[in-house]
Amino acid sequence: MSTTHTPAGHTPAGTTETAAATAALGTTGPRTWRTAPPDVSGGWRPSGALVGYVVLALALLLVAPAVLEPFRLGLLAKYCCWAIAAVGIGLAWGRGGMLVLGQGIYFGLGAYAMAMHMLLADAGPEGIPDFMNLYAGGVMPTWWEPFRSPVVTLVAIVVVPAAVAGLLGLAIFKRRVKGAYFAILSQALTAAFALLLIGQVKTTGGFNGLNNFQSFFGYSLYDPANQQMLYFLAAGTLLAAVALTSWLNSTRFGELLVATRDAEERVRFLGHDPANIKTVAYVVAAVLAAIGGALFVPIVGIISPEQVGVTASIAMVAGVALGGRASLLGPAVGALVIGYAETYLSESFPGSWSYFQGALFVFVVLLLPGGIAQLLTRRSKKEVPA
């Protein structure tokens, strides 16, 4: 595509690498629509982003606990878990241009690690989870053993997904597998992961997954006060995740990531290795997804292959697309809105959720590639990279 000779001002998407690179690196280029100033703020002026962030924080930490009944607050806590993963997708996809369709893997790694620990904690010092008595003849695999320790579990929730994402990311990006190939590959890996979970009934609970938890680090899950504590934990983590990506975006790494998205070859010529830049973003996204997954387990009370498979992984992308993938708050807000819409629509009109979700993908991607954030900032949709 880069060999195509197209007159300036008449450029189809994908052929303006150099122009966008010039822009992203801060020098001037011909005035085509891809040469807007570096979009490091993702369409949000710093002040606008700050105001939005404060509004989100107030809404999550003060308004929601005050007005929502406990059941609804629990649902909001669940949406927060998805939103934490969505913030990571925003970084990898919106900033880095990597369409990650496989965040379910990392969500699942975090969730299953947490679930294993909670089951073991409930079972007592020498006990084993009930389902193993049922399916595995009372034998626990040795690699479950370390998850008795809360510290090991918390470390594993971060380290295991980071290691998997780091290895996969380097393997894939060093060989310059990108774009559509990467998307398909990440989707295939998710399918494999879900199959693996279903297949290993004796260690993962198979199709039913892990459930029936009693306590979270010693706190009973049935106590309303603890449920509220979990909500604040999830909401606080979400706000911290947004703050983290905001900081990352403002660093040199954030600029390099956007530059890699818009003009990978140019970044390479300048002496950076795009594979490393992409891998870092991919690892951060993976860890955020894993943390979301780890919080999901005590809040929802179950983790099963259904919640981490291909469909769930793509559903996580829906919220990001709706909110605006390249904006700071878009992915988080989009994921919260989608979570609410899913609950509302499937409660009120069973079956209509699929139509809505399908239509959402079509209309947002086709007509509003910048998501809701694009409406708020009144930018031309063409300024959002494909």
Place this chain on the structure above:
Amino acid sequence: MDVFLSQVFTGLSAGGVLLLIAIGLTLTFGQMGVINMAHGEFLMAGAYTAYVMNTIIGNAEASLLLALPVGFFVGGLLGVALEAGVLRWMYRRPLDTLLVTYGVGLVLQQVARDIFGAPAKEVPGPSWLDGSVPILGYDFPLSRLFLLALSLAALAGVAAVLKLTALGRQVRATVQNRDLAETLGISTRRTDRITFFLGSGLAGIAGVALTLLGSTGPTIGSSYIVEAFLVVVVGGIGQIKGTVIAAFVIGVGQSFLEYATSGSTAKVIVLALIVVFLQVRPQGIFAVRTRSLA
């Protein structure tokens, strides 16, 4: 020897199914840069076509043969509708076509659920596909032999169209260099539409054929689509011969691994091997040299 042969044959017929699904994908991906996730739902439409034909005709012997061409048109028309309604606005945005067509697929699945209900439907196979033929001392089921023959026939058909007809020349020209083809007076819009019709029609045929192997449900397409895309990626996008090799290698390899381990472990190993393979050849077995996709 018996086990070896039976795994080879099972793998070949599985590869044949993959091939039937993947040819259409590789055509539309290679030529138009469209990642059509709704391809699986076109397949589903084909399978339900077989079910409807069977219900209307009530004669399993004839309905399969009639369902094949009808399924081709149902799949093809759905494809043309998708192309004309949505995709023509988003050429050269492959990642976005992936999401958009995934959305269309979700809608189609729900449509199927609303029309036919969520439980899977059985389509009785014709009696002339019951039983098996002895090949080299191994009893090979006729229905699987039919699948293999069907996919080879479809392959021959596509190859003939691409190699021998004016349309085929235009398609190949468009794949290799869309802008140059346009300059030479080829209507790439028209070529796109016909290609999409052909590719989606093949998905319809594949769907009809799949009713011979099992029951038909709203999610039948999504269970095949990921594997079909892997075949396309491994084969090299837009490369028919690469797709053929990849489909049969993956089909046979999976069949042996399934015998050695279990169904799910085999799929995981196949995926791991594909990741390793992409380390060696990121562009697949064969690569289009003239233009790079995103």
